[in-house]
Amino acid sequence: MAILLSGRGSNMLALAQxxxxxxxxxxxxxxxxxxxxxxxxxxxxxxGLKTLLLPYEEGKEQAEKVLNEKLQSDSVxxxxxxxxxxxxxxxxxxxxxxxxxxxxxxxxxxxxxxxAIKDAFEYGVKVTGVTVHLVDEKMDHGPILSQRExxxxxxxxxxxxxxxxxxxxxxxxxxxxxxxxxGRFKMKGRRMxxxxxx
Ligand code: GAR
Numbered sequence: 766m767a768i769l770l771s772g773r774g775s776n777m778l779a780l781a782q783x784x785x786x787x788x789x790x791x792x793x794x795x796x797x798x799x800x801x802x803x804x805x806x807x808x809x810x811x812x813g814l815k816t817l818l819l820p821y822e823e824g825k826e827q828a829e830k831v832l833n834e835k836l837q838s839d840s841v842x843x844x845x846x847x848x849x850x851x852x853x854x855x856x857x858x859x860x861x862x863x864x865x866x867x868x869x870x871x872x873x874x875x876x877x878x879x880x881a882i883k884d885a886f887e888y889g890v891k892v893t894g895v896t897v898h899l900v901d902e903k904m905d906h907g908p909i910l911s912q913r914e915x916x917x918x919x920x921x922x923x924x925x926x927x928x929x930x931x932x933x934x935x936x937x938x939x940x941x942x943x944x945x946x947x948g949r950f951k952m953k954g955r956r957m958x959x960x961x962x963x
Pocket of ligand 1: 770771772773774775776777805847848849868869870877878879880881905931934
């Protein structure tokens with residue numbers, strides 16, 4: 766798999782740890798970012814992972830061309846978005862249909878976007894959570910693979926909610942990818958279901 770990120774990279778780190786422990790049987794071919802100074806890229810380098818800077822300052826087409834070439838040369842099967850705050854073009858998504866996965870810190874379709882935890886907290890919902898889904902051409906949209914709920918208590922602050930959500934993300938993402946990589950998800954109508962023992 767290739768991991769794409771824009772920020773601090775805690776989900777990338779959690780996945781890298783699960784790969785290293787053998788819980789997730791996958792190889793991280795490279796970690797790519799649109800931001801050269803993303804903390805997640807520094808962390809990936811310190812883990813000895815290959816990194817790639819996507820040149821979005823030269824335009825989306827050029828950035829995706831660079832990404833595409835690297836995906837092809839490394840024979841990557843899966844593209845795993847972990848806090849990647851850019852929309853991939855419909856052409857790119859079409860090329861890698863059902864092979865791009867995203868994690869989002871809300872119960873989609875509620876609160877898509879880049880501020881989902883804050884949006885849910887400020888809205889006053891009592892329950893929010895985490896969603897892992899396949900990526901289509903719309904933002905934070907596509908067939909849902911897994912969701913886990915997080916209750917918002919009266920005592921919660923935005924910071925405590927963020928902590929709870931990230932802890933769930935770090936647990937849910939590798940487990941979902943494990944099932945996905947093993948081919949256990951099947952599409953039934955609009956619903957993705959898991960088949961077989963796991
Ligand atoms: C995560 O909470 C992830 O769900 C979110 O960005 C954060 C990245 O954190 N993604 C989105 O909001 C996608 N719309 P991390 O860099 O520490 O993994």
